[in-house]
Amino acid sequence: MLWQLHGATKRFYLLELEADGQRKLTLYVSALRGELQKYRTLPAVLAKHPVTQNLLSDPTSKDRVMAANALYLEIRDLTGADEIYLLQQDATTLAASNHRQADSFVGKNFAYRPYYQEAVKGKLGQYSALGTTSRRRGHYFASPVRVNDRIMGVLVVKVDVAALEGIFNDRDLTALVTDLHGVVFMSNRRDWVFRSLTELPAATLDEIGESRRYQDVAIKPLPVQESAVTEDGLRLLILPASGEGPPVNKTFLRLTKPMLDVDWYLSLLTPIREASAQADMITVLAGIVSALVALTLYTMSGKRREMRDRLSAQQHAREQLEKFTHELESRVESRTKELRQTQNELVQAAKLAALGQMSAGLSHELNQPLTAIKAYAENAVKLIDRDKPEQAGRNLEVISDLISRMADIIRHLKTFARESSGTLQPVDLNLVIKDSLLFMGARLERDGIDLQYSPSSQPIMINADAQRLQQVLVNLIGNAMDAMREDRQKYLTIRTMSEGAQCRIFVADSGPGIAVEPTERIFDPFFTTKEIGEGLGLGLSISYNIIKDFHGLLSVSNKDSGGAEFCIALPVLQEANKHTEQVA
Incomplete structure (x- = not known):
């Protein structure tokens, strides 16, 4: 019985540990994407700079080379990039921010790098590798440079991967980023970098060597042992005790989340010693209680004093159990508040991103x-x-x-x-839609979109947070406008419908529709159909949960006439709407 209690308690704490780890994993992924996003568009901006254009028009001009070197050095120092350099059409470096250094890229040829091969085809190139000249790890963004509509070169921005490792600031966790082959490229354990999680086949090692991705570094496997997979599907690992970083001589929980836009996998290894200790404590406490109960039954015929002592011991045990129960409830409440705060922070970040766009x-x-x-x-x-x-x-x-x-x-x-207060209160749906359209009005006019909307003649009162509901509408309208970006004729239709105890808001566009089956997948976190760099895939997931907080439902369908139609269903305030009708 005690063994079953120990197993159930340990399972509970492992699931709680997994939920906390998933939250941290999501925040780390968002932080890494945020850091990379700062540099993603920089090559395209510098590619259009007059200094870059002038140099590729006359690569033999020393004055223009000096001007480009100075510009790239200044931009590197301002943005915090590792290096910035310009490749000619044949991949030879023409100018670089490190032109004064002994290991300067000037004159070096990088035709073998995949980021150059992608950019010279007119695409955004990116790649993670160990620098051949600097011997520093980096993630590269590359953009084609067009002069008179011809690709004449490639502008490259290198991001220092070692600086990104500062994101992993929790010393109780082992964090690592691996490539598609399972080779560790980033970690808060430096001795794990350029090691593989499993024994790699000879063909894979040959492929890595031929690509010169990690130069002459020998990729050796880590002595990681997979301990078990729990009944809840959680993977447990035993890690080696040597090396830098946190002490890792016990069993850890492994959680992984893909970052496919950069071909990375982020994993967190969380020690389970706290879950085991809590399970041991509960088991010991239950054993003490069981022993006290057995002792009480055995000595019931004893003296009254002995009876009082036994009852006192039982009372103490009950108090300990009640104390532990209260601690469990407090921790659950604290975790819930933390998750709510994380959602609010993501909502606010999405609002600021919309303002920037x-x-x-x-x-x-x-x-x-x-x-x-x-x-x-x-x-x-x-x-x-x-x-x-x-x-x-x-x-x-x-x-x-x-x-x-x-x-x-x-x-x-x-x-x-x-920032929203999070309090639900009576809100007129017509006013929220009006404010959302006023906020998006400039972009609607700029993109030449034909808006079809007739507000309800009577107020539609609902119980909601006006700011968060406006964020949902702005997100749906913005997505609709993005979907119609390539269309000549663009129609955006917004209509409301109030039936009994429920009202509906429809946002429809004339774009290509949702090319995903089932369509509900678009509400999953980090799912996006946009190009790399245009979105993280969080907007619709956040919107779905906001409407859920209002006791409503957000759904999507494809129209027969073409385009997508989103529907927000919310309960109406019956008494408020009756009062409005009587006044009218």
Whole structure:
């Protein structure tokens, strides 16, 4: 009986350890993607820079080479990149940020690197490898450089992988990033780098050697032993005790999450000693309680004093069990709060990312009234000088109207960017849709999208958080606009429907639809149909859970006429809507 209790308790703590590890794993993946995202678009930006364009137009100009060297060195120091360099069409380095160093890339040829081979075909090239010249690990982003619509070179940005290892700051965990062959490329245990998790076949080792990915480093297997797979499918490993990093002389839980956009796998190895210790403690405590009960039954015929002592011992045991139960409940409540906070942080990050994507349109929306204000103000000064105060007054009225328009734009930006309180309260659905369309208005106009929306004549009251609901609508509208990016005729339809105790909001586009079966897969975390670098696949997953928090449902289907249609179903506030109808 005690052995069964020990097994059940250990299983409970292992599952709790797995849930905590998955949360950390998700945060580490997000952090790594966030760091890489900072550099993903940098090669394309520098490829269009006049200094780069001028140099490839005349590669023999020493002045232009010096200007490019200076530019790449300055950008490297500003962004924190490891190195930045420009390859000619034949893959020979023409200019580099490390041109002054002894191990400069200038003059070196990198035609064998896959990132060059992809970029010279007009694609975004990327690759993780050990530098042939610098002997430093790096992840490379490469972009084609076009001059007069011809690819004349490749601009490369190298990211220092060793700096990314600082993300793994939990000393109780062993973190490692492996490539598609299972070779460790990053880890908070430096002696594990360039080691494999399993014995690699000779053909695989030959392939790695021919690619020169890790130069002349001999890839040797780690002495990792797979201990067991639990009944819940959890993998347990026994790790060696030698080397740097945390002490690893016991059994660990292995959790893995793929990062296929960069051909990485991130794994966390979490010690299970705490789960085993908790199970041992519970088993010992249960054994003590069982022994006390048995002793009580055995000595019931004893004296009253002995009876009181036994009862006191039982009471103490019960208090210990109650204390432990209370501790378990507190820990569950704490874990729940942490997960909720993580979701709120991801929602806020998505909102700020949406603001960044629409920054150009918002800048245009603010620049137009500013330009008009300047013109009207200058004209008003001239009218006053000519003793025409009435005409000058009309100019000032126009200026006042333009300032009010700018204030409305800024107010909507502040409202959208503000972090949600998380409190549910009565909200008019029509006002949330109106604010969302005002926020997306600049991009709708810029992309030439025909909006079809007629608001309900009566308020539709629901119990929700207006800011988080607006985030869901902005995300659905933005995804619809992205889906119609290549279409000539673009139609966005938004409609509401209120039936009994439920209302529905439909957001439909005229794009190609959802080419995924089943369509519900698009709500899975990190699932995306967009190109690499255009999204993390979290927007729809977060939106789905926000609507679920409002006791509603988010679904998607493909229309017969073409395009995708998302449906948000939410319960309405019956009393609030009845009151609205009576007032009307």
